[in-house]
Amino acid sequence: MCIRARYPHAPAPPPYPQAAAPSYPEAAVPPPPGSPLHPHHISTDRGRVHVAGQQRRTDAAAFGNLLLHLPNFLCSLVVVTLVSLLLGDFGILLILAWLASGALVFHRPTESALARHLLRLRYPTPQERATLEPVWREVTARAGVDGRTYELWVEDSDSLNAVAAAGHIVGVTRFAMNNLPNGELAAVMAHELGHHVGGHAWSGLLGYWYALPGRIAWRLLRAVTGFLFQVSRAFSCIGVAFFGVCVGGLALATITSLYGLPLLVLGMPYALAAVGRRSELRADRHAAALGFAPMLAAVLDKLHQQEQLRTAALTAAGQGAPVPETAASRLLSSHPDYHTRLHHLQQYLQPTR
Template sequence: MNQPTQWPEEPDPPQYPTEPAYPQAEQPSVPPQYYPTPPPYPHAEPYPAAPPYPQAEQPLAAPQYPAPPQYPAAPPQYPAPPQYPQAEPLLPPPAYPVQSPFQPPDAPSAPAVPPPAAPPDQSLETDKLAFSTGRIHMAAHQRGADRTAIGVLLLRIPNFVCSLIVVYVLAGFLPTFLTYVVLIAWLASGALVFHRPTERFFARYLLNLRYPTRQELDWLNPIWREVTTRAGIEGSTYDLWIEDSADLNAYAAAGHIVGVTHYSMTTLPPAELAGVLAHELGHHTGGHAWSGLLGLWYSLPGRFAWQALRKVTYFAVLLAQSFFCLGAAVIIIAAAIVISAAVTFWPLLLVLLAPYLLAAVGRRAELRADLKAAELGFAQVMIQVLTKMHGEELEAQRQVGAKAMQQPSLASKLLSSHPDYHTRLRQLEAFLPQTS
């Protein structure tokens, strides 16, 4: 038999080296053994106790007032108050005579025929002035500008524009800086209307006025004080001036001037003189005096330029009369210049109409001043004064001749600055007491 094949024995598997001994992980540290309770901390030292503050004083108890007395049911009978003496008047009326202490100048002779006027009320005494003796009440507004004053300023605008052009043309010859200085100075010069030193210069050298003497002031001051007292106006605001004239007249000018003629002061009784001064005060309180002077001042350069132009034209016409053709040419050229200027600058036409409009506004201002005097209680005395003035005018016309007795022309009526006598008379008669 065949023997089985003997296979060699398999060799033993190789012996692999054992794994290296890795270091063992460190054992976790044992947590420390904490105290079961936190250790006791030392206590903070106690703060000292607050000092005892004094207790607030207890409020005093309200005093026990006695019970009110029992008044009798019926009021007691008091004796009548004593009669106190009356207070002395603030402005005791001086005992003025009917006629002033001055010797009047030679007055014009009385008219042969009395002027046509309403007979005065004989029950009213126009030669004695009743002075106020009560309390003085001052007006809230001492002065203002009524419609007539504003109208004068508006009507002077064309003249102002012409004057501004004239001043600008004349100042144009100066350096530019001086040109504007001259214009600003001319525009600011209107404030001199209210400048007292300038007013005194204006009154003395342009209006030919003078300061009153002490005797004249003793006569005028009480009358003027009575007028301003009735109006509630501070009388010391205005200055009284005297004009050495034989006319029956007075006027208001600038911002503080009240002028009266020597003849009016010496011939008019106190009441009539007070009426005249009240009329002038009405011009001041209404703004007529300062507005008229302000408009006139700003129109002076234009007036001077117009007068110079008229004289140059007059001499040119005289020179051209020697040559007929030359004269005709000058007239045609002048007419063309005037027409072209009127068409181009149509507002200049207002300059031609301004005198008539200003005269109409001036007549309205006179009526307003009469109204102011009548409101102060001088209606009757104003009628007396106007009657005297009207009589003197008629007498002067008779002395001139019959030609002067003719009716004035329409142009003279339109250019008159004062209304006619009968217009002023009718307005004042409305303030007289009605007679049955």
């Protein structure tokens, strides 16, 4: 789960007037991000911290993610069962080992390997830790969460992004750490904490892990089918027709024997993307409820500007108009668009009376 959208969206007119930029009458330029004069600078000098009794929960988005991964899990179980038949009496051990492997999501050494090799994260240096830990303590103190439960990581990237993964990983990019005011950095980290306390991070990784055997089998099947199709073309139309009848019959037999389960799998990417968008809005709400709504809105605006600049750069390089966004790409987007996220923050941005 990350704060940045994976699929850039074309800019659209906002449904409400944009907030005016803060003025700085005593200086010609805004104070630097680390300055206490910056409007989004927060104090991290906190004394006693109250830790809530409930540290984690499984909210509707996490539960929906697990439920939607059930067809993928069943397909993977079929694949693992078929492979286990090759092992004879030891096949049951393979199935049990695969079912138990989901516990690795919360295994700290496995998480560290995941952070390093898959997410390309690293441990922060002492100087970076001195920057991150006070902000993290403030975020977790407001949430009533024991911050020592989680591990802070850094990604060597010049983009504005952050990630929550597995059971304990919270990562931020070097750009976010060095260029955001500490209040905006806190908003980013509070968003990622929202993914953890809501169960989004572990449920997403667990669903992905148990769907992996089915994904691998599907890719192998596509590769073999593509190869056989190329072979059938050598026998002209008759070979292609015979190939189509064989593949169609096999597909129909599979769908019938599995009670239509493969048809559900075809629609899973769209349903999972919808749940992903909902989890992002819930994480935004978590950060806003902790008092970081103005800072989070500023971060979203910076992300939106980065996407616009990236689109403009790609357009200039290609010397043409960008490819318009399709309805399918919007449905497959794992993050809501900028205006949707900002609209859901409005209730937290209204001035108190």
